[in-house]
Amino acid sequence: MNTPTRLLLASNSPRRRQLLTDLSLRYEVRLKEVDESFPPHLRRAEIAEYLAAHKANAYRTELAPDEVLLTADTIVCLDEQVLNKPEDEEDAVRMLTQLQGRAHDVYTGVCLLTGAGQQVVFSDQTQVHFRALSEAEIRFYVQRYQPLDKAGAYGAQDWIGLAAVTRLEGSYFNVMGLPVHRVWEELAKLAPGLLPC
Template identity: 75%
Template sequence: MRLILASGSPRRRQLLTELGLAYEIRLREVDESFPPHLRRAEVAEYLARHKAEAYRPDLAPDELLLTADTIVCLDEQVLNKPADAAEARFMLGRLQGRTHQVYTGVCLLPGDGRPPVVFSDETTVYFQPLTAAEIAHYVAQYKPFDKAGAYGAQDWLGLVGIARLEGSYFNVMGLPTHLVWPAVQGFLA
């Protein structure tokens, strides 16, 4: 089967490449809203599956689609991608000095009619206290508007702000590679 990545994320591309997987990229706009009753991992899995369903009609029988969605949760609130710099600074102000969870949902949808495989992973992130100046610098320099929770673990803010993680670092980057690898191999074998 040919692997199709339905994501514009350069981090997901990097991780799949580092896994040694050959893939093709397909992109389309998909609504990222979710039912309000869903919580945490349910949201990430719902969004990954929802994205995959948008591609289903165009999949060939020999194709395997991979979609993913990463969310940041502070307490029970989902922090999605910030709309602008003010919202990014607000989100980061709330995250600094606190612990939060990152969930990445993944959907593998084969084009041959087999049912999709959907799963997620959770990582707990401990953020150091940050100053308003550090947050403003990060938002101005790195423009994290395409990142859930307004930060990338691999960016400057991750280097200075993440004190420790419980779980997969790669999950925080946007793809739980330790779960994706065996799941993809199950389809490609």
């Protein structure tokens, strides 16, 4: 069986790209539009893992024997409500109004798929605590930072992370969109030739 020697990232997220770069991993980006709906009976981590695996399946027949594909999906859960990417600025304001002053959970599902058909799916969870925010603070953030491409309408690495996140329980990088410690561990088992050391 061939050991993968090429890592492909199926994500347009600049944060995921930076995290892989910071891990000293060499990779190529391969993009494809994939439907991100999910069965309504799934909950929390199941949703993130389903979406990551669903994205990977779209590439299954295209992978060469020496390739391993990484797909990921991040969701924000407030109680049992899933907060996906906001539709517009007002939707972002609505989401952040719900999140302010409370704790919520961020799940990132990851799928690693090799050209030989080996597949590993896992997820990581981080609890994020927000202080209470005023409407003016929320609107400032949404208008200045335009978080319309982010689950839950925020990015922990920008202003709101600095000004509003009071505590994290779990991986900070998971909130950014990729639990890199788990990615490294799984690649070490699945495709050790991809690691720089």
